Amino acid sequence: MKLLTFTPAGATARAGVLVDESTVIDLQALGQAVGRELPDTVLAYVADPSLLAEATSALQSSAGNWPRESVHQLADVTLQAPHRPTKIVGVGLNYVEHVAESSRTLDTDKDLPTRPVLFSKPATAVIGPGEPILHNAELTKQLDWECELAVVIGKTATKVTVENALDHVFGYSITNDISARDQRRSGQWFYSKGQDSYAPLGPWIVTADEIGDPQNLDVRLTVNGVEMQNSNTRHMLFPIAELIADISAGMTLEPGDVIATGSPSGVGAAQMPPQFLEPGDVVELTIEKIGRLTNPVIAV
Numbered sequence: 001m002k003l004l005t006f007t008p009a010g011a012t013a014r015a016g017v018l019v020d021e022s023t024v025i026d027l028q029a030l031g032q033a034v035g036r037e038l039p040d041t042v043l044a045y046v047a048d049p050s051l052l053a054e055a056t057s058a059l060q061s062s063a064g065n066w067p068r069e070s071v072h073q074l075a076d077v078t079l080q081a082p083h084r085p086t087k088i089v090g091v092g093l094n095y096v097e098h099v100a101e102s103s104r105t106l107d108t109d110k111d112l113p114t115r116p117v118l119f120s121k122p123a124t125a126v127i128g129p130g131e132p133i134l135h136n137a138e139l140t141k142q143l144d145w146e147c148e149l150a151v152v153i154g155k156t157a158t159k160v161t162v163e164n165a166l167d168h169v170f171g172y173s174i175t176n177d178i179s180a181r182d183q184r185r186s187g188q189w190f191y192s193k194g195q196d197s198y199a200p201l202g203p204w205i206v207t208a209d210e211i212g213d214p215q216n217l218d219v220r221l222t223v224n225g226v227e228m229q230n231s232n233t234r235h236m237l238f239p240i241a242e243l244i245a246d247i248s249a250g251m252t253l254e255p256g257d258v259i260a261t262g263s264p265s266g267v268g269a270a271q272m273p274p275q276f277l278e279p280g281d282v283v284e285l286t287i288e289k290i291g292r293l294t295n296p297v298i299a300v
Contacts, residue, residue: 001056002291003042003171004204005128006077013080015042016072017059018204024072027055033067034058042205043083046154046170047255052207081128081201082152082173085258088125088199089247090177092117092189094237094262101270116238116246119189121177121260125199132298133178134197135279140180143277143297146263147221147229147285149214150175151240152205157253165244168253171207172214174285174293175260176200176221181269181276200285200295201258211289215239218288219264223281228271231264238262 002018008026015038016024027045031038036058038051045052062070093099093113127133135143154170178198183191211217214233221229238246243259253259268275277283279299286292 001052001207001210002204003045003082003207004202005042005080005082006072007080008072008077015040015045017055018074019059019063022074023066024074024077025059025066026070026072027058029070030058030062030067031055033070034062041083043256046083046152046205049154079129079203081126082205083256084123084126085256086123086254088121088123088258088260089251089253090119090121090189090193090260091238091243091262092119095231095235095264096237097231097235097265098263098267099237101265101267112237116243118247119193121194121199124196125194127197127200127295129200129203129293129295131200131295132197133176133200133277133283133295134195134300135277135297136195136300139195140182141276142181142269142274144179144181144268145221145223145228145277145283146177146179146267147219147287148175148177148260148263149217149219149233149287150201151214151244151259151261153253153257153259154255156255157244157248160245160248162241162245165241165248166208168244169208169240170255171205172211172290173201173205173258174203174287174290175258176283176285176293176295177260177263199260200293202293203291206290217290220286221266222284223275223277228268229264229266231266233261235264236262
């Protein structure tokens with residue numbers, strides 16, 4: 001299932017499901033039409049498996065004969081970030097080639113990390129598909145991109161093992177770990193990576209059952225149509241199950257929390273010469289089995 005948050009023209013944000021390449025079903029409107037109580041926020045379905053089961057049943061019972069009031073065309077609605085996470089846990093240096101390029105250009109350690117390198121992003125950094133990444137020239141001249149698989153937690157995780165870690169995953173999305181490289185402060189990344197608009201997320205959440213193996217997904221990023229990153233999640237230094245086990249050893253992961261699982265090589269700082277985002281640029285991220293996340297860059 002592809003769960004999304006959308007805004008029809010002249011209406012408020014709604015929870016929906018993309019049922020084919022062009023059709024969005026409003027879950028609350030569907031529920032009303034078939035006599036079920038379905039909420040209008042994506043987070044409600046992430047946090048409550050019984051609600052997701054209700055939505056699935058309602059969708060199956062109406063497949064091919066959708067109530068008219070529940071149907072929207074994807075081209076006619078505005079997509080937003082699927083939800084606003086309570087916390088975003090970022091993972092740094094999680095692809096071997098990115099470790100190497102970062103040691104050359106960002107003064108990070110050349111040795112592979114022995115444990116996941118973690119940082120956080122605030123919820124205020126989240127934007128949705130098509131929303132602008134903000135370029136403030138007074139704060140940065142080194143605005144950079146990072147295409148990352150986003151893991152959405154569905155079940156509270158505390159001290160979980162690697163073996164059962166994936167049981168706590170609701171689904172997957174795409175995030176762009178935007179970074180102001182020249183705003184690292186004494187080695188700390190929070191301000192560099194946590195400014196407003198620095199966490200594009202979307203275009204939807206794909207439930208884990210539709211992804212299968214999350215460690216074999218092609219990831220790709222282009223800037224103005226030019227390919228900058230092209231890799232596969234199998235090249236992660238720490239796979240998703242290990243990340244969840246490590247994080248939950250000392251930090252409770254709650255439904256809706258997002259883990260940004262790290263960037264492959266090809267970031268702007270590592271280009272020869274370095275290339276950084278400027279107003280007018282368009283960044284497009286694609287992850288296999290999920291979709292495409294596109295955002296423009298504007299000056300503020």
